[in-house]
Amino acid sequence: MSKKRMLLLGDEAIAQGAIDAGASGFYAYPGTPSTEIMEYAQHSKFAAERNIHRTWSANEKTAAEGALGMSYAGKRAMAMMKHVGLNVAMDPFVNSGITGANGGMIYTVADDPSMHSSQDEQDSRILGKFALIPILEPSSQQEAYDMVFHGYQLSEKYMTPVLMRITTRLAHSRAGVEVRDAISQNDLKLPEDKRQFVLLPAIARKRYKVLLENQKNFLAESENSVWNKYLDGNDKSRGIIACGLAYNYLMENYPDGCPHPVIKLCQYPAPENMIKKLVEECEEVLVLEDGMPMVEADLRGLLDRDVKVKGRMTGELPRDGELNPNLVAASLGLEMKEGSPVPEIVKPRPPKLCSGCGHADMYNAINEVIKGKYGDGHVFSDIGCYTLGALPPYQSINSCVDMGASITMAKGAADAGLFPSIAVIGDSTFTHSGMTPLLDAVIDKNNIIVFIADNSTTGMTGGQKSHAEGRAVEIVKGLGVHPDHIRTIVPIRKNHEEFVKIIEEELEYDGVSVIIPQRECMVTLAQKTRAAKKK
Amino acid sequence: MKCDIILAGVGGQGILSIATVLxxxxxxxxFYLxxxxxxxxxxxxxxxxxxxxISDKPIFSDLVPKGKADLIISVEPMESLRYLPYLSETGWLITNTSPFKNIPDYPDEEKVIAEIKKQPRHIAIDADAIAKEVKNPRGMNMVLVGAASVFMxxxxxxxxxxxxVIFGKKGQEIVDANIAALNAGREFSKKNK
Structure with a gap:
């Protein structure tokens, strides 16, 4: 076996792991902090040589289904997404637990506790548990790499999809990873049971029993997993369960070894026997987990009897936000001396639209017409760089909820009688989840104006290819918007008056108008210009 | 050997090139990293x-604990102050003094510098000016790497x-210009520490 070391982000370690573990396809939609998994696979020469599928999907649902199709065909597949992306993919995710897998199938979901770049900090482990599938939670980049091999074996052994749960901190942290020799990809092989994936009620009921029957196997795998470790300690006044990355924060505080018994928990379902031993031997149990208090709540149970459990629910740790070494030290009662406080003169520096960004020109026009004449409160927006239009100096938008919600919320508000009712959505977000909302509005002949801010890229995540590139107008036409009310404009300063005029004209029209400001993202344009210069 | 560093700056200033060289x-x-x-x-x-x-022993946490950083290396003066709670009692604050003003309420520059100078161990270096002096106006980051090198x-x-290795693709001229920036930063720290 080769002993090659690479310096990899957690995301990159997972991509390299999947490539080396014989994956035949990656399926994903960009979303911080999961984006770099696909980007790494796309840039990997080895992945190209192996002819691995690695182009972006329209959204997380199509990604999950694509991966499931590859699994059906007997090959190893990975679907990657951020935590809220799993909500979009929830239908295939949960039902694939019931169909089961054929070729190895891993969902890699990157959670974002502390909401560094997200709308919420939901914990995907809870959704993995909901889908009744095994969950892996690496505590290091090396484990992330190795666990992909393990995950595929587990998946094929029990014919089940597996969830790999990581968080921002691991996704975007770099460390040395020892890589293995690559193994070959699976051959095309259809499922033995040709009705395995047909979830007609009669079949689904049988398949569900198979999944339920498998629970004891999944538990046994966790009890015997190399990733779950019972590390004994002399001081039984407290036992500690440290999940995933939290184990590192614990050990950071005990460089010479933890005096208390510790369970390092990286594979779920939670190993019951191991935890039972800890509970019986120790006076109390402290649970350290990044995200929501899942293990803690399970351990406490509804009636909070018998076991003394501490953690996020009892105030030893904050109920929300990402863990760190200092918070864990405080929960252990250890003192940690901080440096001097941040001087008062230090001001927050929030992110903002790049200088020269076309979204700014769009908001200047919208503000002049809409906010200027009708006041604040008429603009529903979406997820992307243009969400920064909520901040000064624009303060143009009044909502950001989920991918695609701008159009449907504008529709609902118009149904309620709001005029004008405006939606602002990016081109990539539009093809992710905005097309069906627009169809709803067209069918109902809603009086709304939809801005599709078309910068030919998925900007916020760093400029990935947008499915809408070059086809936004055709899609809108195809969905039934009247061609006279599909307006395009180049959003630059000298076109401001024309932009304002277009908005005013469309306000006169009682129906669905779509205005498409089209100008490439400054960042991707600069990248392309630099690349062209090099040539 | 153990060195915990907070690299600070504003998005787009390229703090990651510092991390790449180190x-x-x-x-x-x-070393582990x-x-x-x-x-x-x-x-x-x-x-x-x-x-x-970085350390000669395995590293657990991906995050530097507050109060444990040996160095703060900042490419922007106000940003250097944002991470003071991370600096250890014996740690050094190494910062560029050229401000990056992209907010309307950026504090008075003199007050920022005064706060930096309150720190018992600091290197306040006009890395932008020094980079220009060595005819490498884009080498500000390497000036700071040089300034920090004395403490590592x-x-x-x-x-x-x-x-x-990193700049080799861009030609020997760029490599030399960045090494000149590195050397200049190192000399500054040697004289001013």
Missing amino acids: GYAAVESG KQAEVHGMSQRGGDVQSNFR DLDYELMKKGIE
């Missing part, structure tokens, strides 16, 4: 930091080699 030297020396970066939304002109840890148990020759 990372090269650390890995070539056989963990480096947590900021990707995504904050990159658009917001405050960004990277936790950079990391082979200086390997840092130079890191620059060769």
Whole structure:
């Protein structure tokens, strides 16, 4: 076996792991902090040589289904997404637990506790548990790499999809990873049971029993997993369960070894026997987990009897936000001396639209017409760089909820009688989840104006290819918007008056108008210009 | 050997090139390394930091604990102050003094410098000016690497080699210009520490 070391982000370690573990396809939609998994696979020469599928999907649902199709065909597949992306993919995710897998199938979901770049900090482990599938939670980049091999074996052994749960901190942290020799990809092989994936009620009921029957196997795998470790300690006044990355924060505080018994928990379902031993031997149990208090709540149970459990629910740790070494030290009662406080003169520096960004020109026009004449409160927006239009100096938008919600919320508000009712959505977000909302509005002949801010890229995540590139107008036409009310404009300063005029004209029209400001993202344009210069 | 560093700056200023050079030297020396970066939304002109840890022993946390950083290396003066709670009692604050003003309420520059000078161990260096002096106006980051090199148990020759490896594709001229920036920063720290 080769002993090659690479310096990899957690995301990159997972991509390299999947490539080396014989994956035949990656399926994903960009979303911080999961984006770099696909980007790494796309840039990997080895992945190209192996002819691995690695182009972006329209959204997380199509990604999950694509991966499931590859699994059906007997090959190893990975679907990657951020935590809220799993909500979009929830239908295939949960039902694939019931169909089961054929070729190895891993969902890699990157959670974002502390909401560094997200709308919420939901914990995907809870959704993995909901889908009744095994969950892996690496505590290091090396484990992330190795666990992909393990995950595929587990998946094929029990014919089940597996969830790999990581968080921002691991996704975007770099460390040395020892890589293995690559193994070959699976051959095309259809499922033995040709009705395995047909979830007609009669079949689904049988398949569900198979999944339920498998629970004891999944538990046994966790009890015997190399990733779950019972590390004994002399001081039984407290036992500690440290999940995933939290184990590192614990050990950071005990460089010479933890005096208390510790369970390092990286594979779920939670190993019951191991935890039972800890509970019986120790006076109390402290649970350290990044995200929501899942293990803690399970351990406490509804009636909070018998076991003394501490953690996020009892105030030893904050109920929300990402863990760190200092918070864990405080929960252990250890003192940690901080440096001097941040001087008062230090001001927050929030992110903002790049200088020269076309979204700014769009908001200047919208503000002049809409906010200027009708006041604040008429603009529903979406997820992307243009969400920064909520901040000064624009303060143009009044909502950001989920991918695609701008159009449907504008529709609902118009149904309620709001005029004008405006939606602002990016081109990539539009093809992710905005097309069906627009169809709803067209069918109902809603009086709304939809801005599709078309910068030919998925900007916020760093400029990935947008499915809408070059086809936004055709899609809108195809969905039934009247061609006279599909307006395009180049959003630059000298076109401001024309932009304002277009908005005013469309306000006169009682129906669905779509205005498409089209100008490439400054960042991707600069990248392309630099690349062209090099040539 | 253990060195915990907070790299600080504003999204787009390129703090990660500092990490790349130091990372090269650390890995070539056989040290363990963990480096947590900021990707995504904050990159658009917001405050960004990277936790950079090297050690001759395995490293657990990807994050530097508060009160444990040996160095803060900041490419922007106000940003250097944002991470003071991380600096250890014996740690050094190394910062560029040229401000990056992209917010309307940026504090008075003199007050920022005064706060930096309150720190018992600091290097306040006009890295932008020094980079221009060595005719490498884009080499500000390497000036700061040079300034920090004095306080690190990391082979200086390997840092130079890191620059060769990273900038080599762009030609020998760029490599030399960045090594000149590195040397200038190092000289400044030697004189002013």
